[in-house]
Amino acid sequence: MSNPTIESILNEKRLFQPPAELSAQAEIKSFAEYEALYAKAKADPAAFWAELAERELHWFQKWDTTLDWQPPFAKWFVGGKLNISYNCLDRHLTTWRKNKAALIWEGEPGDSRTLTYAQLHREVCQMANVLKNLGVHKGDRVGIYMPMIPEAAIAMLACARIGAAHSVVFGGFSAEALRDRLVDAEAKLVITADGGFRKDKVVALKEQVDNALANNAAPSVKNVLVVQRTKEPIHMEAGRDRWWHELQAEASADCPAEPMDSEDTLFILYTSGSTGKPKGVVHTTGGYNLYTHMTAKWTFDLKDTDVYWCTADVGWITGHSYIVYGPLSNGATTVMYEGVPRPSNPGCFWDVIEKYGVTIFYTAPTAIRTFIKMGEQHPNARNLSSLRILGTVGEPINPEAWMWYHQVIGKERCPIVDTWWQTETGGFMIAPLASATPTKPGSATRPFPGILADVVDLDGNPAPDNEGGYLVITHPWPSMLRTVYGDADRFRKTYWEHIPPKDGKYLYFAGDGARRDEDGYFWIMGRVDDVISVSGHRLGTMEIESALVSHPAVAEAAVVGCPDELKGEDVFAFVTLEGTYTASDALKDELKKHVVGEIGAIARPGEIRFADALPKTRSGKIMRRLLRTLASGAEISGDTSTLEDRTVLDALREER
Ligand code: WT7
Secondary structure, three states: OOOOOHHHHHOOOOOEOOOHHHHHOOOOOOHHHHHHHHHHHHHOHHHHHHHHHHHHOOOOEOOOEEEEEEOOEEEEEEOOEEOHHHHHHHHHHOOHHHHOEEEEEEOOOOOEEEEEHHHHHHHHHHHHHHHHHOOOOOOOEEEEEOOOOHHHHHHHHHHHHHOOEEEEOOOOEOHHHHHHHHHHHOOOEEEEEOOEEEOOEEEOHHHHHHHHHHHHOOOOOOEEEEEOOOOOOOOOOOOOEEEHHHHHHHOOOOOOOOOEEOOOEEEEEEEOOOOOOOEEEEEEHHHHHHHHHHHHHHHOOOOOOOEEEEOOOOOOHHHHHHHHHHHHHOOOEEEEEOOOOOOOOOOHHHHHHHHHOOOEEEEOHHHHHHHHHHOOHHHHOOOOOOOOEEEEEOOOOOHHHHHHHHHHHOOOOOOEEEEEOOHHHOOOOEOOOOOOOOEOOOOOEOEOOOOOEEEEOOOOOEOOOOOOEEEEEOOOOOOOOOEEOOOHHHHHHHHHOOOOOEOOEOOEEEEEEEEEOOOOOEEEEEEOOOEEEEOOEEEEHHHHHHHHHOOOOEEEEEEEEEEEOOOEEEEEEEEEEOOOOOOOHHHHHHHHHHHHHHOEHHHOOOEEEEOOOOOEEOOOOEOHHHHHHHHOOOOOOOOOOOEOOHHHHHHHHHOO
């Protein structure tokens, strides 16, 4: 098993057709239908989206202008009024879906809960009233730091209902990382739980919130709302902290959805970039609602009879768009699972599929590689016959893992949708439609209808077929990020001016390398910036370097990604020490712990190598290319003539 290598991907010629029975009863029945739809959308993207917005969503008031594009700032459905919680809940209550399962939840210790649309609506309305009673108003920001429990989705929908923007922070982030995000978003309230269950352990979430708020470090936060999950004893700060269940018991279930402007902020979600601190990616209401609705519907061929399960955490965009908003807007049954695969429970995913009869299963290549390693006896011992569609996201999937997924999990009858997208794009950009697009292992295939994608050089000139280049989007789309919270300049520079605009034509720079083949299929080659992906989690190397340098022993640090069989990439840190410190294994462990404290366990360096000096150019720039090569264990080849001091390199090599 290996990660996608250029050779294995270039030689990949297999083509898999969607099963005929699946296509026959789908909305988009063939590749020809997809191509016709794509051509229609391309000819007039705004008209295409307007038609769907009218047909698929409920609006309190129709928009005047479909797209107002003042590059690089886009507004969609200008003047329109809607509420995504209304589209996800209320509108289903007047149909037979009222008592359909909206959310099926499986807890880590084996507890479970099912909420029908009517029940979910009721709890969301109550929580919306709780938020109002705590002084949260339309336009405020609310931090959500939760385990994978139904209350996380309820909290998000309650915010959306009253027009407060949520900012979900993944429960695996440290108190420091949480504080940075709460401060940047100026959150008024934090919703959390006493704790959560993760990998056979209890995670003390509330304690992390206490640490984040200590010494009035996030002064905007007035209240903390706490869900009782683990029942472990916790500190409740008088006047600040309130129990969710106590306030819920007193709250009215009558809370009409606030008519929101299309362009009102729905949420902020922080993500890592190549420079500086994480960026608050801003998504707005109308375009995001439409786009996540359409992509969930067509990519997964989502039907009322489906039991749909996305294994992501709600702390990431995948959880936002494809556990909560996209599926619920479609009236689907969405499964939420608190556990993660681990050696003590190697069959847990397959148990959930069997127990609930999951029909659509969406996970990440890193999980698939973990299952391969755990052995096929685990899935083989369960009944997976309910499955009809499989999905993958987060990083390029190597053809070997794709084939295993296809054969062992899908029994060669389930199409695999490899979905390329980003926090910034809000929804799937390049992905097959399960019912229509023939798939090639390792390719995310074709752009979604209405998405204009290209592979270009740094001047914006299209690359010839099969030659690598930079992946760009050449026309605005409904769920594109609108800005970086509080930093429009960074938004402009990072995404729209990386490739200089020509004649008023702006290209969205995704940060990924890609190749387009002779069939117009896209092959994503990975990040081209200083962003690494560890188990599909996006990390900025600079963030980890800053975390290391904040330790008194560290003089200088350079972090690169190195290939890892299971995680795709792992964090590899080169560190030089302050004069009074000496290298030791104990210090390595301490530095790893320090990074965990600063960012979270996902950023823990797999390896730290101490060095006397880092390889630099004569102008003082760290030569990351060399460090990446060293970290991968390969020999340095190519040009090293710009290196200031060649002995540095020899010393680093000997360390091995
Ligand atoms: C980056 C975005 C979008 C949800 C999860 C990650 C990589 C994502 C794929 C895919 C190859 C992929 C890209 C992208 N990526 N999906 N199917 N094939 N690479 O969201 O944290 O915003 O990361 O993940 O490098 O730029 P994110």
